[in-house]
Amino acid sequence: MLHSVSPLRAALLPPVASRDARSCSAVIALVAQEKNLPPHLLVHPSRCRRATARARQLAMYLSHVVMGHSLTEIARAFGRDRTTVSHACALIEDLRDDPGFDAEVSRYERRLEEAAGEAGGHGW
Numbered sequence: 001m002l003h004s005v006s007p008l009r010a011a012l013l014p015p016v017a018s019r020d021a022r023s024c025s026a027v028i029a030l031v032a033q034e035k036n037l038p039p040h041l042l043v044h045p046s047r048c049r050r051a052t053a054r055a056r057q058l059a060m061y062l063s064h065v066v067m068g069h070s071l072t073e074i075a076r077a078f079g080r081d082r083t084t085v086s087h088a089c090a091l092i093e094d095l096r097d098d099p100g101f102d103a104e105v106s107r108y109e110r111r112l113e114e115a116a117g118e119a120g121g122h123g124w
Contacts (some may be wrong), residue, residue, distance in 0.1 A: 023067040023116075024059075024077035030111060031059040043078050057088035058105070064089050066112045 032039040035055040037088055042056045056078065063074045071085040085094070096102040101118070 024063045024069065024074065026115060027059045027062045027067060027112060028109060029060070030115075031055050034108065045079060057092055058108070060085050060088040061092035061105075062108055062112060066109050067116075 008032050028039050028042045031037075032042055032055070035051065037052055037055055041052050042059055044052075048056075060078060060080075061073050063069050063077070064071065069077075071082045071089070073079075074085045075082045092105070096105060
């Protein structure tokens, strides 16, 4: 019996790319799906609209906090500078003072942790 693999799960499975790109892809897939955005916009070189930029910042934050990547690794995966990733992480952390936003981010953190556990961790 064939089972379909969700985009989030597929991004967590080996081999293909490096661990960094693979786990950042999982974060990008989740955030893009939840925010109803095409995933390619989160790594697009332009800033895009505010909602897209905020989704990108959230994905960078989750890549750092949940996946444990360094700012440099995240910058490489998103095609940005390390200081841009640092700014994104600080901004999202500040926004977590809002209980509604904090609950949303916590939900994403749980989903990523669960998906990583189902995929066997693969080096995280």
